[in-house]
Amino acid sequence: MTERAGRANVVGLGLVGGSVATGLRARGWHVTGTDLDPARGADAVHRGAIDDIGLRPDADLTVVATPVAAVVAAVKEALASTTGWVTDVGSVKAGIAGEVADARFVPGHPMAGSEQHGLDGADGDMFEGAIWVLTPTAETSDAAFAAVAHVVSALGSEVVVLPPERHDALVAVVSHVPHLMAATMMALADERADEHVALLRLAAGGFRDMTRVASGHPAIWPDICAENRDAILDALDGLVRGLGETRAMVAGGDRDGLLARLEQARMARQNLPSRVATGVSLAEVRVPVPDRPGAAAEVFGLAADLGVNVSDFEVVHSSEGDKGVLILVIEAAHADYFRGGLRARGFRPGVRLLD
Amino acid sequence: MTERAGRANVVGLGLVGGSVATGLRARGWHVTGTDLDPARGADAVHRGAIDDIGLRPDADLTVVATPVAAVVAAVKEALASTTGWVTDVGSVKAGIAGEVADARFVPGHPMAGSEQHGLDGADGDMFEGAIWVLTPTAETSDAAFAAVAHVVSALGSEVVVLPPERHDALVAVVSHVPHLMAATMMALADERADEHVALLRLAAGGFRDMTRVASGHPAIWPDICAENRDAILDALDGLVRGLGETRAMVAGGDRDGLLARLEQARMARQNLPSRVATGVSLAEVRVPVPDRPGAAAEVFGLAADLGVNVSDFEVVHSSEGDKGVLILVIEAAHADYFRGGLRARGFRPGVRLLD
Numbered sequence: 001m002t003e004r005a006g007r008a009n010v011v012g013l014g015l016v017g018g019s020v021a022t023g024l025r026a027r028g029w030h031v032t033g034t035d036l037d038p039a040r041g042a043d044a045v046h047r048g049a050i051d052d053i054g055l056r057p058d059a060d061l062t063v064v065a066t067p068v069a070a071v072v073a074a075v076k077e078a079l080a081s082t083t084g085w086v087t088d089v090g091s092v093k094a095g096i097a098g099e100v101a102d103a104r105f106v107p108g109h110p111m112a113g114s115e116q117h118g119l120d121g122a123d124g125d126m127f128e129g130a131i132w133v134l135t136p137t138a139e140t141s142d143a144a145f146a147a148v149a150h151v152v153s154a155l156g157s158e159v160v161v162l163p164p165e166r167h168d169a170l171v172a173v174v175s176h177v178p179h180l181m182a183a184t185m186m187a188l189a190d191e192r193a194d195e196h197v198a199l200l201r202l203a204a205g206g207f208r209d210m211t212r213v214a215s216g217h218p219a220i221w222p223d224i225c226a227e228n229r230d231a232i233l234d235a236l237d238g239l240v241r242g243l244g245e246t247r248a249m250v251a252g253g254d255r256d257g258l259l260a261r262l263e264q265a266r267m268a269r270q271n272l273p274s275r276v277a278t279g280v281s282l283a284e285v286r287v288p289v290p291d292r293p294g295a296a297a298e299v300f301g302l303a304a305d306l307g308v309n310v311s312d313f314e315v316v317h318s319s320e321g322d323k324g325v326l327i328l329v330i331e332a333a334h335a336d337y338f339r340g341g342l343r344a345r346g347f348r349p350g351v352r353l354l355d
Numbered sequence: 356m357t358e359r360a361g362r363a364n365v366v367g368l369g370l371v372g373g374s375v376a377t378g379l380r381a382r383g384w385h386v387t388g389t390d391l392d393p394a395r396g397a398d399a400v401h402r403g404a405i406d407d408i409g410l411r412p413d414a415d416l417t418v419v420a421t422p423v424a425a426v427v428a429a430v431k432e433a434l435a436s437t438t439g440w441v442t443d444v445g446s447v448k449a450g451i452a453g454e455v456a457d458a459r460f461v462p463g464h465p466m467a468g469s470e471q472h473g474l475d476g477a478d479g480d481m482f483e484g485a486i487w488v489l490t491p492t493a494e495t496s497d498a499a500f501a502a503v504a505h506v507v508s509a510l511g512s513e514v515v516v517l518p519p520e521r522h523d524a525l526v527a528v529v530s531h532v533p534h535l536m537a538a539t540m541m542a543l544a545d546e547r548a549d550e551h552v553a554l555l556r557l558a559a560g561g562f563r564d565m566t567r568v569a570s571g572h573p574a575i576w577p578d579i580c581a582e583n584r585d586a587i588l589d590a591l592d593g594l595v596r597g598l599g600e601t602r603a604m605v606a607g608g609d610r611d612g613l614l615a616r617l618e619q620a621r622m623a624r625q626n627l628p629s630r631v632a633t634g635v636s637l638a639e640v641r642v643p644v645p646d647r648p649g650a651a652a653e654v655f656g657l658a659a660d661l662g663v664n665v666s667d668f669e670v671v672h673s674s675e676g677d678k679g680v681l682i683l684v685i686e687a688a689h690a691d692y693f694r695g696g697l698r699a700r701g702f703r704p705g706v707r708l709l710d
Contacts, residue, residue, distance in 0.1 A: 111559040131556055160556055170554045173547050174562045178540060180605070182565060183620035184597040185533060190623035192528050192593075197662040201486055201515060201628050202522075203529045204466040206568040208627065210533050213561040215624040218617030222610035229605060236602050238547075240595055242539040247591050250535070250584060255577035262573030265538035268545035269570040272563065273556050307552040 004150075005029045006060035009082065011074050012036075013044045015113065016089050017065030018122030021049045023155045026124045032056050036066075040119065049122055057082050061151060064088040068223040072099045079104060087148045091171065091220070092227035093135045097164035103141040106148040107164060109133045110157060111175070117217040128156035135164040136297040142289065142324075145297045146315040159310065161300035172231035176224060177239055180232070182214040273309070281332035282311065282354040285339065287347050289315075289326050296326050299347065306341050308334045329354070359505075360384045361415035364437065366429050367391075368399045370468065371444050372420030373477030376404045378510045381479045387411050391421075395474065404477055412437050416506060419443035423578040427454045434459060442503045446526065446575070447582035448490045452519035458496040461503040462519060464488045465512060466530070472572040483511035490519040491652040497644065497679070500652045501670040514665065516655035527586035531579060532594055535587070537569040628662070636687035637666065637709040640694065642702050644670075644679045651681050654702065661696050663689045684709070 005028030010021040013035040021031045021044065033050035035041045041053045055062070055078070062078040064071055064086065071090040078086045079102050087108045090096055097107045112130035114121050132152040136145050149159045162170070189207075193199040203211075225232060249257040289295045296315065303310050312329040330338060335351045342349040360383030365376040368390040376386045376399065388405035390396045396408045410417070410433070417433040419426055419441065426445045433441045434457050442463045445451055452462045467485035469476050487507040491500050504514045517525070544562075548554040558566075580587060604612040644650045651670065658665050667684040685693060690706045697704040 111557055113559075113561075130559065133557065160553060162553060166551060166553075167557075170547075170551055170557050173544050173554060174558045178562050178565050180601050181536065181540065181598070182561075183617050184601050185536065185594060186620035186624050187616055188590075188593050188597050189528050190619060192525075193623075196521060196525055198515060198517060198521075198659040199525045199528060200623075200626075201659070201662070201664075202466055202488065202525050203627055204468075204485065206468075206537075207529045207533050209564045209567050210537060211620070211624050211627075212564050214617070214620040216621070218614050218621060221617055222613050225605045225613060226608055226610075229608075232605055233602065235543075236598065236605070238543050239540060240598055240602075242543050243536070243591065243595055243598075246535050246539050247588065247595075250580045250587055250591070253581055253584075255581075258577050258580060259573055261542055262538050262569070262576055264545060265541035265566070265569040266571070266573060268548075268555075269541050269566050271555075272558055272566075304553040304556070307556070309556075 007032075007056055007058070007084075008151075009033065009055045009059045009062040009078070010050065011055065011062060011064045011078060012066035012070075013040050013049065014065065014118050015116060015121045016110065016126075017063065018044060018049045018119045019124060019126040020063050020065060020089070020155070022122050023124035023127060024151075025049070025051065027154055032059065043119055047119060047122075049119060055081060058084070060084045061147065062086045064090075067220060068092055068227050071096050075100050075105060085144045085147045087134075087151075091175070091224050093133075093164035093167045095227055097135050097137050101137055101139040103139055104144050105137070106140050106144050107135045107137065108148065108152070109135070109167065109171070110152075111171075112157070113216075115212060115216040125156065127152075130157045131160050132157035133160050133162055133167050134297070134300070135162055135167050136294060137164075138294060140294065140297065142294065142296040142315075145294075149300070149313070153312070159300060159313075160304045161297050162304055163301070168228050169231045169234075172228055172235040173238075176228060176232050177235040179213050179216075179221070180225075180236070181239065182211050186211040186214045273307070282329050283332040283335040284352045284354055285328045285330060285335065285342075286350045286352070287326045287328070287342060289324050296324075298345065299326055299328070299342070302341050302345055303328070303330070303338065306334075306338060308338045362387075362411055362413070362439075363506075364388065364410045364414045364417040364433070365405065366410065366417060366419045366433060367421035367425075368395050368404065369420065369473055370471060370476045371465065371481075372418065373399060373404045373474045374479060374481040375418050375420060375444070375510070377477050378479035378482060379506075380404070380406065382509055387414065398474055402474060402477075404474060410436060413439070415439045416502065417441045419445075422575060423447055423582050426451050430455050430460060440499045440502045442489075442506075446530070446579050448488075448519035448522045450582055452490050452492050456492055456494040458494055459499050460492070461495050461499050462490045462492070463503065463507070464490070464522065464526070465507075466526075467512070468571075470567060470571040480511065482507075485512045486515050487512035488515050488517055488522050489652070489655070490517055490522050491649060492519075493649060495649060495652060497649065497651040497670075500649075504655070504668070508668070514655060514668075515659045516652050517659055518656070523583050524586045524589075527583055527590040528593075531583060531587050532590040534568050534571075534576070535580075535591070536594065537566050541566040541569045628664070637684050638687040638690040639707045639709055640683045640685060640690065640697075641705040641707070642681045642683070642697060644681050651679075653700065654681055654683070654697070657696050657700055658683070658685070658693065661689075661693060663693045
């Protein structure tokens with residue numbers, strides 16, 4: 001659907017901020033940026049990641065891409081000194097969403113990155129095909145949500161809406177603990193390599209795949225571990241419990257138990273969801289959105305709850321003021337399921353199959 | 356160095372056996388093969404993985420590629436019914452090396468594979484650039500070792516020689532436990548996805564990388580876990596201990612400890628050894644090999660102990676019967692170090708820098 005280029009500020013010009021800036025510029029946006037490190041701002045201009053240094057008060061959107069611990073202050077400053085929408089890209093959301101309540105603010109987290117660091121790794125296409133979580137608060141306006149969601153779509157990502165606390169619990173399992181796990185496994189292999197220098201030469205593709213994330217820069221992790229401490233500890237405990245079960249199967253020669261566990265993992269791995277596949281039948285779901293804050297975000301949140309992929313969407317404003325229609329494109333096979341869920345939440349959806 | 360095509364038997368036509376057969380045929384060998392499942396043998400002929408079904412008594416080499424638990428019987432049968440060299444590709448080596456003592460047998464393990472299964476995944480180039488461990492026994496003759504090592508090189512792999520017990524301890528750390536870990540992590544995520552259907556949609560590149568090995572076929576793992584039980588339990592315990600330390604750092608907000616651990620892992624991951632880089636200076640090391648069994652294997656074993664990559668090698672037989680010269684090509688920067696090690700083990704190496 002139509003993408004409108006505008007003016008954006010990017011606060012914090014590291015890997016993610018630099019990638020957002022580069023991606024927006026490539027899509028016709030005028031991008032200004034700031035960084036605590038003046039040299040990095042100058043470097044960003046020099047590399048063409050941003051047009052100019054600075055924070056434009058009249059920018060349509062300000063993207064806060066500072067380290068997690070600095071996000072709240074930067075978002076508050078952006079809300080105070082600009083008139084547009086504000087979003088952030090912090091990896092932990094509950095603290096941020098709890099501390100900033102503003103109709104213009106949409107907390108977010110793109111599930112994309114790389115092992116590179118800073119502007120060297122910045123890539124305007126980094127978000128193509130990625131999931132980008134938005135965690136709107138009770139105060140976030142539908143207009144802010146729709147505007148930020150459109151920018152996310154323009155950068156090639158798929159919007160998934162989750163409550164902030166749920167986001168944090170889920171990323172602990174699929175991102176934070178796997179990262180700590182990879183580092184712990186790599187450190188163990190490194191220590192054992194002191195005794196057996198050949199050890200690391202035997203590290204084949206599987207081991208290299210599993211430890212790749214450990215080659216990333218560690219600076220962001222103490223903040224993430226502090227901000228998402230409880231969810232990380234809970235997921236770590238679950239993992240250690242699972243390893244204890246696996247150990248017992250190995251120690252006891254429980255062939256059936258091992259096979260069942262490995263088969264469960266295999267099925268789950270093979271069924272990891274991907275974006276809407278090309279070639280499948282699609283359906284258009286039209287949802288009149290009532291005049292209350294957060295209704296559009298609630299529709300997206302329900303899609304996430306039900307596991308329904310939204311491959312495209314548009315907000316059409318009606319002539320009656322704040323009311324509008326949210327149009328979502330989903331797989332046709334999910335249409336009835338999604339329609340049932342929407343009715344149960346008080347919406348009145350219409351469904352049309354697309355060719 | 357020169358590669359001589361000959362006749363090979365391949366016993367067991369699964370992923371690895373099928374890949375060895377395909378790779379040898381592509382390099383001019385005549386390959387016969389057998390499998391417990393007659394349909395699979397016929398399929399292998401149909402696909403062109405082997406020339407014929409059967410076990411030729413006069414084959415130059417028999418490669419045993421059965422499941423680990425069946426290797427010893429198949430190797431003994433090959434030694435009894437053929438006159439050539441025999442090797443195997445089992446993932447655990449101490450049991451096999453301990454049960455078969457024969458001058459013609461060289462136990463081996465290619466550190467390559469894929470998540471595919473059976474002949475569908477067979478690929479004659481699977482071993483290009485991989486490490487292929489050989490674990491010669493006290494009885495293995497130099498001629499057998501040299502012949503098998505040459506075939507391994509012809510398939511594109513780098514030979515690393517290790518004692519069987521050491522091989523098993525090392526692969527527990529870099530292969531077996533990482534595999535169990537990936538499956539355990541995937542199973543945990545799958546269980547939590549029952550509560551939060553959105554969880555697996557957030558699984559980005561890092562999680563997908565880490566769990567990729569878990570999508571492989573589980574059938575081989577109960578055998579591997581049984582054969583390498585003690586080393587796997589030891590490595591699992593080390594991993595759980597390491598996770599306990601990581602957990603304590605997260606729980607206690609130990610930023611410095613976390614940074615140090617992640618930085619150690621990052622350095623180790625970035626320094627994972629690769630094959631001899633192109634463009635580096637090379638040296639040729641000539642090692643007269645005395646007339647005793649295992650001398651050539653001992654030279655390779657020392658290279659593995661010292662972490663010296665052998666990028667190419669040749670055995671030149673002297674006119675004085677069983678004596679010969681082993682010529683190895685290594686990085687020039689390692690030449691003095693390797694020469695010192697060889698002298699300390701009683702060899703009399705000569706070194707020549709190559710252009």
